[in-house]
Amino acid sequence: xxxxxxxxxxxxxxxxxxxxxxxxxxxxxxxxxxxxxxxxxxxxxxxxxxxxxxxxxxxxxxxxxxxxxxxxxxxxxxxxxxxxxxxxxxxxxxxxxxxxxxxxxxxxxxxxxxxxxxxxxxxxxxxxxxxxxxxxxxxxxxxxxxxxxxxxxxxxxxxxxxxxxxxxxxxxxxxxxxxxxxxxxxxxxxxxxxxxxxxxxxxxxxxxxxxxxxxxxxxxxxxxxxxxxxxxxxxxxxxxxxxxxxxxxxxxxxxxxxxxxxxxxxxxxxxxxxxxxxxxxxxxxxxxxxxxxxxxxxxxxxxxxxxxxxxxxxxxxxxxxxxxxxxxxxxxxxxxxxxxxxxxxxxxxxxxxxxxxxxxxxxxxxxxxxxxxxxxxxxxxxxxxxxxxxxxxxxxxxxxxxxxxxxxxxxxxxxxxxxxxxxxxxxxxxxxx
Numbered sequence: 373x374x375x376x377x378x379x380x381x382x383x384x385x386x387x388x389x390x391x392x393x394x395x396x397x398x399x400x401x402x403x404x405x406x407x408x409x410x411x412x413x414x415x416x417x418x419x420x421x422x423x424x425x426x427x428x429x430x431x432x433x434x435x436x437x438x439x440x441x442x443x444x445x446x447x448x449x450x451x452x453x454x455x456x457x458x459x460x461x462x463x464x465x466x467x468x469x470x471x472x473x474x475x476x477x478x479x480x481x482x483x484x485x486x487x488x489x490x491x492x493x494x495x496x497x498x499x500x501x502x503x504x505x506x507x508x509x510x511x512x513x514x515x516x517x518x519x520x521x522x523x524x525x526x527x528x529x530x531x532x533x534x535x536x537x538x539x540x541x542x543x544x545x546x547x548x549x550x551x552x553x554x555x556x557x558x559x560x561x562x563x564x565x566x567x568x569x570x571x572x573x574x575x576x577x578x579x580x581x582x583x584x585x586x587x588x589x590x591x592x593x594x595x596x597x598x599x600x601x602x603x604x605x606x607x608x609x610x611x612x613x614x615x616x617x618x619x620x621x622x623x624x625x626x627x628x629x630x631x632x633x634x635x636x637x638x639x640x641x642x643x644x645x646x647x648x649x650x651x652x653x654x655x656x657x658x659x660x661x662x663x664x665x666x667x668x669x670x671x672x673x674x675x676x677x678x679x680x681x682x683x684x685x686x687x688x689x690x691x692x693x694x695x696x697x698x699x700x701x702x703x704x705x706x707x708x709x710x711x712x713x714x715x716x717x718x719x720x721x722x723x724x725x726x727x728x729x730x731x732x733x734x735x736x737x738x739x740x741x742x743x744x745x746x747x748x749x750x751x752x753x754x755x756x757x758x759x760x761x762x763x764x765x766x767x768x769x770x771x772x773x774x775x776x777x778x779x780x781x782x783x784x785x786x787x788x789x790x791x792x793x794x795x796x797x798x799x800x801x802x803x804x805x
Contacts, residue, residue, distance in 0.1 A: 422518065424512045425548070426511055426512050427512070431567045432563045433561070434560075434561050434562075435509060435562065437560045439558045440535075441533070441773075442555075442685025442686050443609065444460040444685075445457040446458055446560055448507060448508070448541060450469075450480075451480070456474075456536075457536060458537070458539045458541045459609050460542070461540050461541070461542045462607060463605060463607035464540050464542035464543065466544070467507065467540065467541045468520045469502075470540070471538045472524050473524065475521055480505065481502060482501060482502055485499065486498070505518070507544070509545075512548075512562060517544055530731070531731070532724050542609070546697045547584070550565050550694060550696045551694070552692065553688070555707065555709070565698040570694075570703055573706075574703040574705045576701050577701065577704060578700065579606075579697070579702050581697060586605070587603050587679055588606060590652045592616075593647065594622065595624040595625075603680060604682055607683065608684070608685060610684030610685060611684055612685075613660045613662070613684060614647070614660065614662045614681060614683050615684070616663070617664070617681055621680055623643055623645055627644060628805070629742075630643055630644040630663065630740065640665065642664050643663070643666075645664065646659055657690075658714070660686075661805065690706070691704045691707050717776065719776045719777075719778070720739065721738065722736070722739075723735060723756065723776075725769055731769070732765060732766070734756045734772050735753060736750060738752060748797045749795075751790065754789070755790075757789055759772070760775065760785050761785070784799055
């Protein structure tokens with residue numbers, strides 16, 4: 373079954389965008405966010421003057437964001453362009469453009485190349501570096517940033533989100549501002565660091581920031597009750613609750629093989645199992661499903677500070693989250709969803725959208741081996757037309773995942789198109805954990 377977690381009405385796959393020495397994109401826990409796990413295998417030049425500043429006379433900015441599959445999208449303008457939705461990702465140390473077809477329109481001039489090493493094997497991919505790029509969000513600007521531009525047909529998020537998504541922005545913004553994410557209102561609040569005041573109900577968690585990525589210390593209990601002190605990457609570009617390295621935290625006795633996502637060079641696989649709980653300062657979080665990427669991902673842990681995994685949006689969305697990189701603090705305050713159960717998707721299929729501009733067709737991009745979906749006859753490339761009698765034509769990808777999200781024991785009834793033929797499939801959802 374796919375390694376992503378969902379709550380009752382929202383599909384949370386895992387788009388995992390991490391940039392380890394430069395960048396690692398992982399989307400597998402999101403549903404078709406096809407976890408692209410990418411790592412920059414070369415040292416990127418530091419951004420020249422790469423600091424965002426607010427418009428004179430203001431000390432805070434509120435940005436209306438979009439949150440899809442627990443991933444935050446913010447509007448970014450490049451060299452005065454129209455607003456382009458970018459993933460807001462604490463796991464990336466460099467700003468990345470994933471749609472290179474727009475490069476010439478944006479007036480980008482390349483100054484060099486950088487090697488990208490992705491999961492799935494294969495040779496490194498060469499990306500372009502554009503220097504002195506002008507980036508802006510509402511009321512804030514950075515006039516001279518570096519931008520990494522992927523080559524064509526390497527990695528696209530638009531089909532995964534069901535809308536145009538052009539890239540990823542991370543450390544360049546977080547190092548410049550205090551950043552608050554309100555998952556409920558779908559808003560991002562930016563504050564000038566010199567005027568930000570901590571809310572009284574917030575709990576401060578020390579951050580360790582290395583190479584543009586933030587880590588926190590936590591206590592993890594496995595399913596048998598054994599406790600581990602862990603150092604975890606904070607990754608707003610991941611939709612799952614938690615991912616762990618099996619070499620550090622043993623796999624639970626009961627686990628399943630799972631599809632984690634698609635890397636630059638192929639599919640990324642791993643395992644899914646449950647942990648007993650996680651404690652972050654005063655917050656004691658209950659049992660939840662955890663993803664364990666296979667050994668190929670371990671090569672991306674290039675850090676002088678040992679870390680055992682990462683936490684993402686399915687966990688973070690339970691809080692109002694404030695990232696204060698200048699003071700190296702993470703501030704957490706319980707949100708409306710704090711006590712909602714951690715659930716995980718049982719359908720056994722991944723989907724993504726098709727359709728130029730409209731993104732109104734939904735196709736199966738992966739079928740989990742040995743799942744009830746595979747046993748029922750579902751195949752990659754099947755186009756979903758209806759789920760339990762509900763036509764999908766006018767729905768968003770988030771709404772489609774809401775229809776697929778059922779509890780164990782429920783029955784899924786799918787009408788699909790395969791080539792020019794129509795088929796109907798049904799199967800009962802089973803919880804393998």
